[in-house]
Amino acid sequence: MQVNGTTISLGRGVTAKPRSSGRAGISVLFGAVGLLLASNVVTGLALFYAPEINALLRDDNSVILTAYEQRITQLRLEVDRLHSRQYAQMGDMNLQMHDLVQQQEVLFEQHEYVRALTEMARELGISSGSAVSDTAATISPPAIAPTDDTAALAQSLVAMQEETRQALVSLSDAAHLSTNEILTGLQPIGIETDMGSPAVGGPFIPADIGGSSIIDEANAVAAALARYQTARQVLLTAPIQTPIAGAHTVTSNFGNRTDPFLKRAAFHAGMDFRAVTGTPVRAAANGIVTVAGTNGGYGKMVEIDHGNGLATRYAHLNQILVATGQTIEGGASVGLSGSTGRSTGPHLHFEVRRGGSAVDPAHFMAAGRNLARYL
DSSP: OOBTTBOOOOBTTBOOOOTHHHHHHHHHHHHHHHHHHHHHHHHHHHHHHHHHHHHHHHHHHHHHHHHHHHHHHHHHHHHHHHHHHHHHHHHHHHHHHHHHHHHHHHHHHHHHHHHHHHHHHHHHTOSTTSSOOHHHHTOOOOOOOOOSOHHHHHHHHHHHHHHHHHHHHHHHHHHHHHHHHHHHHHGGGTOOOOOOOOOOOOOOOOOOTTOOOHHHHHHHHHHHHHHHHHHHHHHHTSOOSOSBSSSOEEEEOSEEEEOTTTOSEEEEOSEEEEOOTTOEEEOSSSEEEEEEEEOGGGOEEEEEEEETTEEEEEEEEEEEOOOTTOEEOTTOEEEEEBOOSSOSSSEEEEEEEETTEEEOHHHHHHHHHHTGGGO
């Protein structure tokens, strides 16, 4: 122990310390205790407010998550809408292509109909020397294959349809022209054909302003060809074809003349064609043989009934090549020329008779020359 600056020994190994050191230790002790209390307070507050903080954090996360999900939903809706629009456009294109392909198939069928009409016209003789254009006579459908280009396909179908219509116009014009020429050519020889329209009727229904279809136009052409065919059938029964084969010379016409035997005026009922013996004699038109034998001054004679009150006679034959009742076509041989009967030499006596009376064959021969292209 030290008193007044003197250290006082309290015993062995024991030394007395000053009081200031004790007070410092106490301060440290109180500081540690205070720190511990403060940390406990903070921990308590944290524990007290933890649910609200967590809730706040969860609320923030929910808002962000909800916004994210809404955005994803909007994007999905936008994608679906775009897909729907694309599918709709593809559907429209498919429908358009389907319609165009169907139109193509119909036009092919119509083309085939027109080709058949063209071939029919050619067989009837309309294409020769008529107004049928080369396009109509050789019409063939263009090669059109389905394609993704609907505009190009539609344009091709329009061109195909226009070609078909032009062909139909050519056929119709040619058929009407040919029919009218035949009827006009038969009028001078007194052959009239009733080519009027058939009896029709029915209630009035306004026409479709959309216009007629190609099939309607083709049917009209078919009717025109049928009318032409009727006129041509009449033509083929008209005795207008030259009755002698090859080059010929008329030695005596129809009418009054000097009789070669009696040397006085006489009526000549036909036309005489110079022909050496054995020259083929041809039927002037289609018909049925009513006489095939010897007939007085006619010598060996053939008579053909052509209908409509018309008949022809072929006289002075050297040989008869047909029999009574036989059906014969115009231009076919009925016999060989000669000089049998009342004749001064080899020739053909040709008569045209209407209702049993002789008429001038020259008018029929002239009609035959004018209508030769239809025979």
